[in-house]
Amino acid sequence: MELLDLRRLSSARLLSYSHVTADDAVADITGPVLIDLDRLEGDPEVLDDQVRPIGLLAAGDADSTRIVPFLSRLSLIAVQFPKFSDGRGFSLAYRLRRDHGFEGDIRAVGAVLGDHADFLLRTGFSSVELPNNAAVETFKKRLDLYSIRYQDAHDLRPTASELRHGQSRGHLAS
Amino acid sequence: MYLYDEYDKSVVRQRIADFRDATERRLSGVLSEEEFKLVRQMNGVYLQLHAYMLRVAIPYGSLNSRQLHRLAHIARVYDKGYGHFTTRQNIQFNWPQLQQMPDILEELAGVDMHAIQTSGNVIRNITADHFAGATADEVDDPRPIAELIRQWSTLHPEFSFLPRKFKIAVTASAKDRTAVKFHDIGLVLHEDQTSGRGFKVYVGGGLGRTPFVGHKIREFVPEAQLLAYIEAILRTYNELGRRDNAFKARIKILVHEMGADAFGELVEQEFSRIQPMVDDLPTKELERIRQRFITPDFADLSDTDLGLERAKAEDPEFKRWVSRNCSTHKIPGYAIVGVSLKDHGAIPGDITAEAMDQLAELGKLYSHDEIRATHEQNLVLPHVKKRDLYVVWRGLQAAGLATTNLGQASDIISCPGLDYCVLANARSIPIAQAIAQRFADRKREDLVGALKIRISGCINACGHHHAGHIGILGVDRKGEEMYQLSLGGSGAEDAAISQSTGRGFDADGIVDAVDTVVGIYLDHRHEGENFLEAYRRIGPQPFKEALYGTA
Numbered sequence: 001m002e003l004l005d006l007r008r009l010s011s012a013r014l015l016s017y018s019h020v021t022a023d024d025a026v027a028d029i030t031g032p033v034l035i036d037l038d039r040l041e042g043d044p045e046v047l048d049d050q051v052r053p054i055g056l057l058a059a060g061d062a063d064s065t066r067i068v069p070f071l072s073r074l075s076l077i078a079v080q081f082p083k084f085s086d087g088r089g090f091s092l093a094y095r096l097r098r099d100h101g102f103e104g105d106i107r108a109v110g111a112v113l114g115d116h117a118d119f120l121l122r123t124g125f126s127s128v129e130l131p132n133n134a135a136v137e138t139f140k141k142r143l144d145l146y147s148i149r150y151q152d153a154h155d156l157r158p159t160a161s162e163l164r165h166g167q168s169r170g171h172l173a174s
Numbered sequence: 175m176y177l178y179d180e181y182d183k184s185v186v187r188q189r190i191a192d193f194r195d196a197t198e199r200r201l202s203g204v205l206s207e208e209e210f211k212l213v214r215q216m217n218g219v220y221l222q223l224h225a226y227m228l229r230v231a232i233p234y235g236s237l238n239s240r241q242l243h244r245l246a247h248i249a250r251v252y253d254k255g256y257g258h259f260t261t262r263q264n265i266q267f268n269w270p271q272l273q274q275m276p277d278i279l280e281e282l283a284g285v286d287m288h289a290i291q292t293s294g295n296v297i298r299n300i301t302a303d304h305f306a307g308a309t310a311d312e313v314d315d316p317r318p319i320a321e322l323i324r325q326w327s328t329l330h331p332e333f334s335f336l337p338r339k340f341k342i343a344v345t346a347s348a349k350d351r352t353a354v355k356f357h358d359i360g361l362v363l364h365e366d367q368t369s370g371r372g373f374k375v376y377v378g379g380g381l382g383r384t385p386f387v388g389h390k391i392r393e394f395v396p397e398a399q400l401l402a403y404i405e406a407i408l409r410t411y412n413e414l415g416r417r418d419n420a421f422k423a424r425i426k427i428l429v430h431e432m433g434a435d436a437f438g439e440l441v442e443q444e445f446s447r448i449q450p451m452v453d454d455l456p457t458k459e460l461e462r463i464r465q466r467f468i469t470p471d472f473a474d475l476s477d478t479d480l481g482l483e484r485a486k487a488e489d490p491e492f493k494r495w496v497s498r499n500c501s502t503h504k505i506p507g508y509a510i511v512g513v514s515l516k517d518h519g520a521i522p523g524d525i526t527a528e529a530m531d532q533l534a535e536l537g538k539l540y541s542h543d544e545i546r547a548t549h550e551q552n553l554v555l556p557h558v559k560k561r562d563l564y565v566v567w568r569g570l571q572a573a574g575l576a577t578t579n580l581g582q583a584s585d586i587i588s589c590p591g592l593d594y595c596v597l598a599n600a601r602s603i604p605i606a607q608a609i610a611q612r613f614a615d616r617k618r619e620d621l622v623g624a625l626k627i628r629i630s631g632c633i634n635a636c637g638h639h640h641a642g643h644i645g646i647l648g649v650d651r652k653g654e655e656m657y658q659l660s661l662g663g664s665g666a667e668d669a670a671i672s673q674s675t676g677r678g679f680d681a682d683g684i685v686d687a688v689d690t691v692v693g694i695y696l697d698h699r700h701e702g703e704n705f706l707e708a709y710r711r712i713g714p715q716p717f718k719e720a721l722y723g724t725a
């Protein structure tokens with residue numbers, strides 16, 4: 001698996017997380033860990049006394065309010081795309097940024113394609129996990145393909161209407 | 175007509191570059207059909223029974239003469255010399271080669287057109303009243319709002335992988351020509367003393383296998399907040415719409431299953447989160463778009479044109495055409511000209527490249543360079559001076575476009591059916607042709623008056639049979655093509671879903687059955703009553719008895 005930072009177009013500053021399954025003992029694993037939402041809800045004590053980075057693995061259809069209680073402890077939320085045609089993850093990321101002000105890493109995992117690249121960045125994703133280097137290259141290329149966008153989003157670049165009216169909204173992106 | 179600026183042009187060009195690249199990779203075998211599907215769908219390319227098909231967007235049905243000439247050119251060079259207007263104010267080309275698709279898209283971009291989002295689970299082409307800007311019964315021209323929504327919905331980062339396709343219609347008139355209540359979102363612009371200008375919002379309407387009339391979830395959304403309100407609807411739908419079953423994935427099912435009130439409540443909650451962030455940019459944008467719409471420079475004319483009156487008196491054929499095909503314009507001395515693509519026995523919505531060129535010329539010379547596509551698969555010259563009507567009629571005759579049947583029995587909406595569509599159970603075009611032939615006797619057609627017949631080749635209902643006064647649905651019964659009849663539907667402001675009469679008919683039988691039903695109407699109607707009104711008064715029973723006997 002390869003990681004790509006969607007804003008810096010590299011993997012240099014990204015952390016790799018070890019996925020903890022339902023019955024793994026967290027203490028046995030070293031380094032950053034990625035814990036399922038169900039496990040976290042059932043066993044919130046796993047967060048106690050942890051000083052290392054903790055990531056949460058959420059399905060794209062997870063209700064963002066379920067994640068809220070843990071937000072302050074999380075440095076990563078990995079949003080799982082079950083199928084490339086399932087666009088719920090975009091709304092989830094958007095909500096995590098907008099409604100809950102999450103400033104950590106939001107990572108797209110699962111069935112992500114180059115066609116998603118620009119949309120991921122704009123809905124608030126900051127990184128993506130891809131199967132191989134070729135996919136990373138496709139992603140980089142596709143992030144640059146569209147210079148004009150009509151919608152305001154978590155976006156570093158201005159929208160068409162901002163350009164037209166010479167007005168900057170100050171972007172939602174951190 | 176909205177004029178693209180450099181930003182609009184860039185969006186379209188960049189999309190084509192992307193698509194060209196993907197097409198080349200598909201043709202060289204790097205991409206599988208499955209992988210290519212996503213890209214081609216975003217660009218309006220379908221895989222049909224015989225070939226790839228390209229569906230070109232005609233936002234809110236508006237065209238200028240250059241654009242129509244270009245469509246004619248595409249039909250001639252890349253297709254078999256004709257195009258097919260759809261029920262969503264789009265045009266389809268059924269025969270281009272895949273390797274030519276990027277070139278066709280370039281041709282379109284040259285006249286500010288595209289095929290973006292005419293396919294796939296995205297927000298589709300925004301439709302609007304085809305009389306927009308011409309009719310006296312509207313609050314304002316709804317097209318600038320439709321353009322605002324078009325831009326907002328184009329390549330939307332959050333709403334490009336919806337559970338299912340999503341259709342939005344806008345009208346500004348109490349008289350509905352857009353089937354607004356049969357859309358995922360239907361918007362009706364209205365104005366009142368206290369609140370000013372805003373939209374009624376309907377959600378969850380639709381045809382297809384489970385038809386629903388849309389529910390009104392808001393009486394008034396101020397113009398400035400419309401995009402925010404639509405965003406709230408889309409976000410709610412994107413999160414909660416069913417993804418387990420494609421047949422249950424439209425928003426209408428979500429609204430139906432949770433109830434319109436509960437759905438509306440969720441939308442309000444989401445809207446209340448977005449609303450504080452709404453700034454003045456959408457309003458400025460709308461103003462800018464309004465300025466980039468070319469509004470015709472209408473002449474100051476008397477409403478009565480003596481030449482027109484004389485021509486009508488001298489030529490009964492012309493008089494009949496004027497009374498059937500022309501509608502009242504908001505400006506004195508002008509008329510809205512309807513152009514039928516339903517010549518008796520022709521394929522509904524089909525038009526040759528030559529006819530497109532001729533119509534484009536007429537539009538340029540006599541209709542302030544505007545031509546419109548309607549959702550009933552016809553065309554419109556929206557701004558014709560009454561004094562020019564006779565010349566225009568002559569021109570239409572020469573183009574084979576003067577068929578005098580708008581709104582009548584032979585003005586049938588039909589889906590492509592088994593002749594083109596992979597999903598079809600039965601042919602629909604030959605049935606439409608046979609019924610139209612049955613009414614080729616104009617005395618009878620005139621006697622019957624307004625009648626909306628709609629035909630779909632399968633339960634997906636692309637021919638809108640549920641919204642027809644008379645609806646016909648093709649079904650497959652043990653390998654045989656059969657047709658079910660339903661009555662009493664309406665796609666207008668009094669939207670209703672037609673009800674099945676019972677047992678189906680074979681291909682010949684269905685044409686006779688339509689005849690029988692029309693006969694019952696003629697027997698029972700009161701003075702001035704149209705088919706739908708009579709049906710609503712007397713109910714289905716007399717029709718069923720005539721069709722099946724009294725059992």
Ligand code: SF4
Nearest residue numbers: 589595598631632636
């Ligand atoms: S109604 Fe059925 S047959 Fe007709 S176009 Fe739609 S899917 Fe095809």
